[in-house]
Amino acid sequence: MxxxxxxxxxxxxxxxxxxxxxxxxxxxxxxxxxxxxxxxxxxxxxxxxxxxxxxxxxxxxxxxxxxxxxxxxxxxxxxxxxxxxxxxxxxxxxxxxxxxxFYTEVAPAFHDVTHRLLDKDFQPLPIxxxxxxxxxxxxxxxxxxxDLRNKGYSHQNLNKGLTIRQAEVAVDCLAHIHSASIMYQRETKEELCKKFPYLLRREKAEEAFHALFEKGLLLLLKYLDKNQEYLTIKKCLQEYSGNRSKDIFERVLSPSDKMNTLVHCDFWSNNLMFKNEGNDTKCCVIDWQMIMQGKPTVDLGMLITTSLNPQIRRDHEDSIVNAYWNSLLKRLRKLGMKDKDITYTYDDLKLDLKDGKIFGALVMIGSVDIALGDPEREDRVMSLIRDLIADGSL
Known part of the structure; x- marks a missing residue:
């Protein structure tokens, strides 16, 4: 050395x-x-x-x-x-x-509460x-x-996207983090944004994501100009420049009146590291620079839209969402929360997820520079936009 x-x-x-x-x-x-x-x-x-x-x-x-x-x-x-x-x-x-x-205050606070509630069944956060x-x-x-790499962890290839198993493990990690933040608020009777005032403020997040989207949209529209096949897509996306996309970011990032969690706000494959141990797959979540309080579907929607190849997303989105929901309920119950106290329902999750997926798509457009020039990544972006237009989301 x-x-x-x-x-x-x-x-x-x-x-x-x-x-x-x-x-x-x-x-x-x-x-x-x-x-x-x-x-x-x-x-x-x-x-x-x-x-x-x-x-x-x-x-x-x-x-x-x-x-x-x-x-x-x-x-x-x-x-x-x-x-x-x-x-x-x-x-x-x-x-x-x-x-x-996050590492010195938020995560230790969550650990203290969940460790007290779970005792011997306590599991550290996947960080x-x-x-x-x-x-x-x-x-x-x-x-x-x-150094997670020294323990056998690595990133999944961005072009391939997450496997079904990796996506299921990722949403289980997400449910682990979200459930810990829910129970922390319940036990302390204090909202995250008040206890941890340095969390990213909603107004700042809206402003940052809107600026990112507008910048990426200009690049994408130039790319779409090269092919007449994309004329309908271009016309649709042009309508999102300005106040329409700004309103979406405001709506998605506004807190829920039923359930708020700690939101990673950049929950996609590049911020996940995986390790295979026999038939078991482990996941660790990194890069906690944009944490805020908000709806759990901000993270879930971003993962689904940005980190899965088109075929897996189309065929397995429902099972991945169900895996998240079942893990969240299981963890909340294990932490001592009664079903009658869980006012956020599966229908609420699905409704919020529609906005969460639009949010993920707009963020993907904002970061389109990492996709343009790579056929596989370009196909993922265009397939997502086509699907969201087809189902009426865009």
């Missing part, structure tokens, strides 16, 4: 930086141990491929001495993006603060373990987590 790939040209600074991180990591792994001085021996730091513009992700491979033993650990560190414009954007929108607070977090307003943020 070499120190030359470190985030700082000053070797001593990087060593101090790593030792500070590893002190936190070691303390979390050995809370009852009397920790001796920890010393980093060697390290390698590499950028994690495929990450977006909202952060810089580094893979840390570190050898260190502690308690007269040599050990090695692989972690990931999430930092502010190096590009000045992207860095300013993340700081202004508080994406980094929100994710750090990476975090070991260190630092936030300095307008200056610096660091989030250090386990």
């Amino acid at each position: 070499s120190s030359e790939s470190s985030p700082s040209r000053d070797k001593s600074y990087t060593q101090d930086w790593l030792e500070n991180i590893l002190q936190c990591y070691y303390a979390s792994q050995h809370p009852d141990a009397c920790q001796d001085e920890l010393q980093v021996i060697d390290w390698e730091i590499k950028p994690v491929e495929g990450e977006g513009y909202l952060s810089e992700m580094l893979a840390l491979d570190v050898q260190y001495n502690v308690d007269k033993k040599e050990e090695r650990v692989k972690l990931v560190a999430k930092l502010l993006p190096p590009d000045p414009y992207n860095r300013a954007f993340v700081i202004q929108t508080q994406f980094d603060l929100r994710e750090i607070r 990476p373990k975090h070991y260190h977090a630092l936030y300095k307003e307008d200056a610096e943020s660091i989030l250090v987590m386990e």
Whole structure:
């Protein structure tokens, strides 16, 4: 290993930086141990491929001495993006603060409530373990987590989309998170947005998603111009520019009068990692930068519209929705909630999901730049739009 790939040209600074991180990591792994001085021996730091513009992700491979033993650990560190414009954007929108607070405040609060209610049957949320977090307003943020790749987790190929099994496991994870947030509100008698004021505000979310959609729509309309076959689709989509799409985002992102959950707000395949263990498939949810309070179908609708290939979506959407609903009810009942207290019904879910799928489609259009130029991804976008037009959703 070499120190030359470190985030700082000053070797001593990087060593101090790593030792500070590893002190936190070691303390979390050995809370009852009397920790001796920890010393980093060697390290390698590499950028994690495929990450977006909202952060810089580094893979840390570190050898260190502690308690007269040599050990090695692989972690990931999430930092502010190096590009000045992207860095300013993340700081202004508080994406980094929100994710750090999720790992250090929201998730532990959910864990405390569900652990008390379930005792021995308690299961941790399906998220990476975090070991260190630092936030300095307008200056610096660091989030250090386990490297899931080192445990056999990986992303599903974007072009292939999720398998049926992966989709079922993903919605079970979603039900796990949603049920924990419902019970937290029930036990504390406090809404999430009041308890955690840094959650993404609805007005800000509407504004951000609307701007994203308008930008992507311009690209998509230019693409549709190239083929007369898409004339009807183009005419339909043009009607969504301006207030019509803005009204949809406002309606979808407004809280429910029956049941609100913690919403990931970017719940699609790129933010899911899977691991196969024999006949079992495990899933872990990452990238918690856009969390807000809202309807559960915001997440469910986005997953269905953005992460399934057309055939699986058409043939198995109902079974995937049923898997989510059954898992949610099962988890709420296990947490002690009576059926009479669950005022949100399956019919409510299906009704809200219509809007959730439109939301997912508009977000997909907003991010259409990652699809254009790739025939498989283009087909997924066009198939979804055709299907939503055909069933009257668009």
